[in-house]
Amino acid sequence: MSCWSLLDRCCEKCSCTLNNPCSNFIDCRITGPLCHDDEQCRELRTRRFEELRYGETGSKIRVPIASCTLATGSEAVYNAIREAVGKMRLKVTVTITGCHGLDFIDPWVEFTAKDMPTAIYGNVKPGDVPKLIEDYFIKRDVSKAFVLRDRKGTAAGEDKVPLLEELDFWRKQYKWVSRNCGFVNPESLEEYIANGGYKGLSRALKEGPERVIDEILRSGLRGRGGAGFPTGIKWRIARQQSATPKYVVANADEGDPGAFMNRLLAESDPFRIVEGLTIAGYTVGASQGYIFVRAEKPLMARRFQIAVEEARRHGLLGKNILNSGFDFDIEVILSAGAFVCGEETAMLAAIEGKRAWPRQRPPYPAERGLWNKPTVINNVETLAHAATIMAEGANKFTEVGTEKTKGTKMFCVTGSVQRVGAYEVPVGTSIRCLVEELAGGAMGNCKIKAVQIGGPSGGCIPANLLDLPIDYETLQSAGAIMGSGGIVVISDENCMVDVAKFFLTFTSAESCGKCVPCRVGLRVMWNILNKITNGEGSEEDIDTLRQLAETVRTSSLCALGGTAPNPVLSTLRYFMDEYKAHIKDRVCPAYVCSALIKYRINEESCIACRQCALNCPVNAIFRVEESGKYRIDEKACISCGVCFTVCPVKAISKVSASG
């Protein structure tokens, strides 16, 4: 067993020290030694690469520790594995990793050994663990695996399990920024460098800032946070400013409901973002960077903190990085919680310790930002792209994408679909491909009615437009936005007026209150929608909604207000029939709006289990003496729907209150 790590010196001839690596440090880790020739030193590296892959003993178990897998119990699985390995006295390395983005198999584990195919097991429970370990490591049987990463022909049942790369949800992805997610240990700088990490920064420091800007411009990279501004241009503007000091900020305030690709990336491969931010700092001439993390995602902040400390410990942050004369450091800031912080000027106010109030632009932050100094703010996915482009070259990046937008984008598909998850696909992929081929289409017997793209700033696209390609321009003309990349699939069991009202509940609560159109306008729009969903709407309400939406859209100070009417405008555009049904017929066609429906127990299917009566919050359900079955007292019922969800035999149905 060796204790030597790739980050250590290979022999006395190496001139680097831990915190003062030379300019060839990164390349030397992988293809070295570069400053001297020694077969032994080369072999040391080769052996270490093997160890990283298969563990120091030739067998390795990877357990994902990220928010999504923790929520499904991966910590208990991790402990069970440690215990089982100890009890069985197996020589197996157990390590943590990030998440693949395949939420539907959480919690998963990966078993690998030198002479065995690598196997992934899905939906693992702590109780399953001893059997799984015995099957794989002792009986050499992989038949219970969910997928295999490779075939070696050495294990029993190999032919019964599909290969990961053959399955649609993997094959149709293009893993560019998320390549390391679920593979590497997110807390290990060594593993990041072994997988090509920090090659981008190393190259940038050798070529100089101007060449970096050229390369980023050539790649055509556009901001992945939603607005799509060309990253190279933003960096050039900041570089040209004469005021100093300058700052760079990573926007990790991922607040759109239904979007978690930034969290996944940061929890699974935080060094890529730290490297991207360092490159940004070097390019624009900043010596201080900040990573601003959303309050609800504390693990993401912890992983960033570890990454920053590790990078600092190894001379990849701090003074004279890689002997280039460039000084740079990063501070991780955890937000106290406000959706508006995702707006760049609001975020700067929050970093300064103030209320997160946006301000008028121009001047843009690239000219006057943090403490009135030039500041570049990039989304974390953009920074990860920048680091990868610098390592792999712009040509590789531009191989996929559309004419106007090159490269890939990560999307989270949630809602009523079979395979909830985060997927990275080339820009320009159709919505249908993402929702049906990758995410597996609608759940159960539902039908897809619409997809909501871009969170509270986005819009609803109806099912008949699913063939639209996803890029900035196309989605905008269809009334939605690409936004940060959250796609929520809405089924025929959901009401579109209720969806519009939901988003206004969100945006009106999150409006910072600085400007009137957003603060008051959204509230009035919510009141109208509330009236409609209560069955008290009138025909004029539709015109008032449209007018208000237009006013809020055009006269709000920042993008929160400027885009908040989108969910209303897009549902008015594509789902007018549902609005009309609520207003004219006083009916909610999807049976969602509680004021317009009532519940009924079908006495024939009722099994008298009493669950509905036990759970009714207002005791409106009583037992009918003659039949022994249950019935709802309509006068006392508040139409909350609890009985409907708890009934084990679906004996309760929804009917229109008017009919």
Next chain:
Amino acid sequence: MVESEGGTLSKNCSEDLFKGLARAPHNLIEALRKVQAVYGYLPPEGIKLAANYVGVPFAQAYSVATFYHQYSLEPIGKYRILVCMGTACHLSGNSLNIEFLRNVLGLKQGQKTTRDRLFSVEEARCFGCCGLAPVIVVQKPDGSNEIIGRANPRSLRATLERYRRLEAGEKK
């Protein structure tokens, strides 16, 4: 010296409380977070401590304390129940779940904490665990979280019962 409900807090105490934090205005948000971690909420004297420490007027600290939703100006329950109001969770039943919780805990409009201060029910923003929708998180007094995925009235009732039993056991 700063007066507080349970006695007085000396200057040393505030040094301890904010240990490692630079005395700069931009650290106000972090300072308030540390106060809340100790008190469980932000009492006026706690806000004053933070304001004095980082060197901003009380009014500014108060304006920040009221702006961000992670801060609470009133005492909150021992178990803080956070109901995710993200899109996926809303569509799959959390609007119903939160009403259910409020009903069974007897919370009136505008009231978020039960009278015995055992539970608080609050709306929360997306936790990014949409694969488990609808999601409800219970923050426990030791700072750890219980994440309840695919929550429904039945599992919530069981959860409340479990914590009540735990509490009754502790009192004995």
